[in-house]
Amino acid sequence: MGEKRSTLLPPVLAIAFAAVLCGLVLLLSGANPIAALGEMITQVGRxxxxxxxxxxxxxxxxxxxxxxxxxxxxxxxxxxxxxxxxxxxxxxxxxxxxxxxxxxxxxxxxxxxxxxxxxxxxxxxxxxxxxxxxxxxxxxxxxxxxxxxxxxxxxxxxxxxxxxxxxxxxxxxxxxxxxxxxxxxxxxxxxxxxxxxxxxxxxxxxxxxxxxxxxxxxxxxxxxxxxxxxxxxxxxxxxxxxxxxxxxxxxxxxxxxxxxxxxxxxxxxxxxxxxxxxxxxxxxxxxxxxxxxxxxxxxxxxxxxxxxVPKEIVIILQGTIVLSVVVAYELVRRRRLDAEQRRVGQVLSGGAV
Structure with missing residues (x-):
């Protein structure tokens, strides 16, 4: 279960971070991010x-x-x-x-x-x-x-x-x-x-x-x-x-x-x-x-x-996803490495069963 979670976590984090960042960009430009997302979803059915x-x-x-x-x-x-x-x-x-x-x-x-x-x-x-x-x-x-x-x-x-x-x-x-x-x-x-x-x-x-x-x-x-x-x-x-x-x-x-x-x-x-x-x-x-x-x-x-809403906002979203997913993978990799090092330390100190 832990391995599956570490597999899914990076892309989920990347998409969430990119969505938040683009939402902030839209707010700063005076647009409504909820309305923009709703319009994009609605367009799928047209x-x-x-x-x-x-x-x-x-x-x-x-x-x-x-x-x-x-x-x-x-x-x-x-x-x-x-x-x-x-x-x-x-x-x-x-x-x-x-x-x-x-x-x-x-x-x-x-x-x-x-x-x-x-x-x-x-x-x-x-x-x-x-x-x-x-x-x-x-x-x-x-x-x-x-x-x-x-x-x-x-x-x-x-x-x-x-x-x-x-x-x-x-x-x-x-x-x-x-x-x-x-x-x-x-x-x-x-x-x-x-x-x-x-x-x-x-x-x-x-x-x-x-x-x-x-x-x-x-x-x-x-x-x-x-x-x-x-x-x-x-x-x-x-x-x-x-x-x-x-x-x-x-x-x-x-x-x-x-x-x-x-x-x-x-x-x-x-x-x-x-x-x-x-x-x-x-x-x-x-x-x-x-x-x-x-x-x-x-x-x-x-x-x-x-x-x-300028459609170029999607380019920002896509670019942010790419950067975010690389960072997210590295963060998850370091977290997994730290966890492995702690387990090794516990074994060496006799704390593991």
């Missing part, structure tokens, strides 16, 4: 907001799981942003150039997306394993490089439609039909893919030897090496898997709605995924709640302008 939250949460969930795979190995894959965008671009180009049977076409696009994300993350993995380059530095640089590669690919293989440059449209055989939910809207057909990846992530980490070795190497590379686990192999495996999952994040929108990659394709999912993974403590269920919370804040905040 139009297609609820379905939009689920659709966006699917992408957030995938990028957060990609970051979580790296975190399990103490790897900071900052390059999730570039990986999911480049993968979506390449997958859209391949999808738009092929004519395959229904189902097979979409499957090929999904495989291409995962492979592209893995390949791009693999560059950072190889640099770390064979040249000792920090994955933080290399993945940040690769994010910038990915932007240039995307611009080149869209110009080289794309076409101008109105005022937007985009890749060729993916034919109907490669599209994934949405899940109609009546007047609430249509959920992306690949939302179940995000759920399946979450289940796969849980099975991989908790039920396979690879997952055990991944976590063991992250906790202590020296101890893992003494047990016969190659840290180089685990770094490569973790980064490739992280990139592959990231490569799936843009596909629900590509195959389910846009059917093309344009220069206005959504950005920022990768950086949000890092925060969501921290908030969910790398657990598939916790990350799912974090993705839904992040998506809720994004979508429901659009109505704040209607009551005279």
């Amino acid at each position: 139009g297609t907001t609820a379905v939009d939250i689920v659709n966006t949460a699917a992408a957030y969930y995938l990028v957060a799981l990609a970051a979580a795979v790296g975190f399990q190995m103490n790897l900071l894959n900052i390059g999730v942003e570039g990986q999911y965008r480049l993968a979506a671009c390449v997958a859209a180009i391949v999808g738009g150039s092929l004519s395959l049977p229904f189902g097979v076409h979409a499957l090929v696009v999904i495989v291409v997306g995962a492979a592209t994300g893995a390949a791009w993350a693999g560059i950072a993995a190889l640099l770390k394993v064979y040249r000792g380059v920090s994955e933080v530095i290399s993945t940040i640089m690769l994010n910038v490089l990915a932007g240039g590669v995307i611009a080149f690919l869209v110009k080289q293989f794309g076409e101008l439609r109105g005022n937007t440059q985009g890749t060729a449209l993916i034919g109907e055989s490669g599209q994934v039909p949405g899940i109609p939910l009546g007047s609430a809207g249509t959920a992306f057909g690949l939302v179940p893919l995000a759920v399946a990846v979450g289940v796969g992530y849980w099975v991989l980490l908790g039920r396979t030897r690879f997952g055990f070795e991944l976590r063991a190497t992250g906790l202590s590379p020296t101890a893992a090496l003494a047990g016969g686990v190659s840290s180089k192999k685990m770094v490569l495996g973790a980064m490739l898997l992280s990139g592959a999952v990231a490569g799936l994040a843009g596909l629900p929108e590509i195959l389910g709605r846009d059917h093309t990659f344009t220069i206005t394709f959504p950005t920022g999912y990768g950086f949000a995924g890092l925060a969501i993974a921290l908030l969910g403590r790398n657990h598939p269920v916790g990350v799912a709640f974090g993705a839904l919370l992040w998506s809720f804040l994004d979508k429901s905040s659009l109505t704040l302008d209607n009551i005279g």
